[in-house]
Amino acid sequence: MENSEKKSLLFTIFMMVKRTNTWLKLEPKYPFSFLDKTIQPILKKHLTANKQILDLKIVVSLTGIFLFASCSSVLKSTKVGKQTLPLEVYVPSSHSGELKITRMVHASVLIEYKGQSVMTDPWFTETKTYPPSEKLATSVEALPNIKVITSTMDHYDHFDLEGIKNTKLRSIPVLVPFGTKQKDKAIKAGLSDVRAVESGQVVTVGEFKITAIKARSGIKPTAFDYETAWLIEAGDWKVLVVGHRIDLELLKEIGPIDIAVLPVNKLRIKPMFKKLSMSPEEASDVAEKVNAQIAIPYHYMYKSTWSWETFIVSHKGTAQAFAESFRNKGGTPIQLNAGGSVKVKGYNK
Numbered sequence: 357m358e359n360s361e362k363k364s365l366l367f368t369i370f371m372m373v374k375r376t377n378t379w380l381k382l383e384p385k386y387p388f389s390f391l392d393k394t395i396q397p398i399l400k401k402h403l404t405a406n407k408q409i410l411d412l413k414i415v416v417s418l419t420g421i422f423l424f425a426s427c428s429s430v431l432k433s434t435k436v437g438k439q440t441l442p443l444e445v446y447v448p449s450s451h452s453g454e455l456k457i458t459r460m461v462h463a464s465v466l467i468e469y470k471g472q473s474v475m476t477d478p479w480f481t482e483t484k485t486y487p488p489s490e491k492l493a494t495s496v497e498a499l500p501n502i503k504v505i506t507s508t509m510d511h512y513d514h515f516d517l518e519g520i521k522n523t524k525l526r527s528i529p530v531l532v533p534f535g536t537k538q539k540d541k542a543i544k545a546g547l548s549d550v551r552a553v554e555s556g557q558v559v560t561v562g563e564f565k566i567t568a569i570k571a572r573s574g575i576k577p578t579a580f581d582y583e584t585a586w587l588i589e590a591g592d593w594k595v596l597v598v599g600h601r602i603d604l605e606l607l608k609e610i611g612p613i614d615i616a617v618l619p620v621n622k623l624r625i626k627p628m629f630k631k632l633s634m635s636p637e638e639a640s641d642v643a644e645k646v647n648a649q650i651a652i653p654y655h656y657m658y659k660s661t662w663s664w665e666t667f668i669v670s671h672k673g674t675a676q677a678f679a680e681s682f683r684n685k686g687g688t689p690i691q692l693n694a695g696g697s698v699k700v701k702g703y704n705k
Contacts, residue, residue, distance in 0.1 A: 433519075434461065434482050437491030443690065443698040447614065447649045451702035455593045457615065458697035462488045463514055463599055463655040465617055466697075469590035472503045472562045476586070476597050476617075479512075480519030485664050486512060490657045493695040496523045503562035504529045508571075508599025509583035510536045513658070521545040529561055533568070533584035535577025555584065565589040569610065571602040581632060587613075593700070596646055600633040600655075604645055612647035615700065619655030622673035633671075636678035644685045650700065652690050653678040 456468040460475070467474045480496060482488060496519070505528055507515040515538055520526060527548050532538035534554040542550040553559055555570035569585040576582060585602050587610065588595045595615045600623070622635040633655060634642070643651040653675040660669060679689035690698050 432482060434480055434488055435491045436495050437493065437695050443696075444701065445650065445688070445690065445698055446701050446703050447688075449614070449649075449702035451592050451614070453591050453593075455590055455595075455615075455700045456697055457595070457617070457652065457692075457700070458493055459652070459654055459692040459694055460493045461490055461694045462658060463508070463619060465597070465652070465654065466493070466500070467564075467588060467590065467595060468500060469593070470563050471501055472564070473500050474504050474506065474564050474566070474588055474590075475499070475502055476506045477508055477514040477599060478505055478520055478525070479514070479516045481516055485660050487660070488513070488657060488694075489659045490694040493697075496520065496525060499525075502528050504531060504559075504564060504566065506531045506566065506586045506588070506597070507533070507538060508585065508597070509533065509581075510538045510541075514599055517542060517545045517547075521547060529559075531559055531566060531568070531586070533577065533582065536582065537578075553584070563590055569596070569602070570606050571598065573603050573606065581630075596648070598634075598639075598642065601631075601638070602634075602642060604641060607642065607645045610646050612649075614649055616643045616646060616648035616651045618642060618651060618653060618678070620653040620673045620675060620678040621656040621658065621671040623655075623658075624670040626668060626670050634673075636673045636675075637681050639673075639678055640681035640685060640687075643682055643687055648687060650688045650690055650698075651678075651682050652692060652698070654692075657694070 453470060458466040458468070460466055462479050463477045464479050465476050467476070479488060480492065502525065505525065507530065509515070515532070526546055529549045529551060530542060530547055531551050531553050532542070534552040536552070539550045539552045551559065553568040555568050558565060558567045560566070566589070567587040569587050571583045571585045572581070581600065583599045583601070585596065585598045588597060594613050595617065596610065596613045597617045598619060600619055618639040619633045620636045620639045621633055623633040624631055636653070639653065656673060656675050658671065659665065675691045679691055682689045692698065
C-alpha cells in the first residue's frame, strides 16, 4: 500500500472517531487514555477537544488501528487467466478498419488498431487489501505492440508503477493527468517517457490521437479523487475511457462516441460517505449523454478483505445492472470478463 493510500485510510479512521463522537453525544465514562494520547498528535483537528473518551469511540479507534495495521504492503504478481475468443460486433457506420478492445483486469483495457495498442490504467500486482479479484488477461511479456499507456488517476489500482517499472513497458510513453504527482513518481521509478497532459491537450502516438478530458469540476489535482478521462481516437473510431467518474456537464462538447468504457461498481468509503465511482445508472447516463453506440462496463470485480468490506468500503454496482439500464436507453452494452474481447466493425446502412 502506497503512502497516499495509507494517509487516506488514516483520515478515514479519524473520521470514524469524529463522527462517532458527533452522532451519539453520550456521556463520557472514561478518562483521557493512552489511546487518545497516541492518536491526537497525528490529526488533532479530527478529534474532539474533550479529553475524555466514549465507550464506542474506544471501539472505533481500536478497529481503525486494527485495519491500518492489517494493511499489507507486500506486493505479489496477479495471476494470469485465459483469453476467450473475441465477440464480433457490427455498428452502423462507415468507419474504416477494425477496433479490438480487451478487458485486461479491473479498470484496464487494451485497445488495438492496425497492429498497435493503447493500454489504460495498468494493474499487474496486488496486495491483501487491494486484489483485483480476477485474473489478468495476459502477462506483461505477452502484451501486443503497446504504443502508449494512459492513467486516469494517481491510485495504485489505476497506476501500478511497481508492476511496470522493471518490464518492457518502462520505455513506453505514459500519459498522466497534469498536476498530480504521477509524473514525478514515474520518473523516479525509472520510466523514461512520462507526459503530464492538461485537459483539452491532444497527444498523438502512432495510430492513436488521445485527448485529455476534464472529468471533475472544483477538484484540485492534488485531491485523492482527482482524475482525467481520455478520448482515444483510432482512425475514425472514438473511445471514451473513464476511471471512476465524470461530471455530466463536462460532456457537452464530447460525442458522438462509438464506444464508452465506464466504471460501474458504485464505490464508496463508508465512514465518510465519500463517493468515488459511478453507479450503474450514472454510468448509463454518461453513455447516453455522449451518444455511445456501445458501452463496456468495468471496475466491478474488486473485493477486499472482510475487515475492509465491513468497515471501510462499499461497492454495490454490477455489470448486469449497467447492462439493463443502458439497454433500456436503446444502447448496446457488452459485458466482458477479464480476458474477454470484442472486435468492432462498421457497415453502411
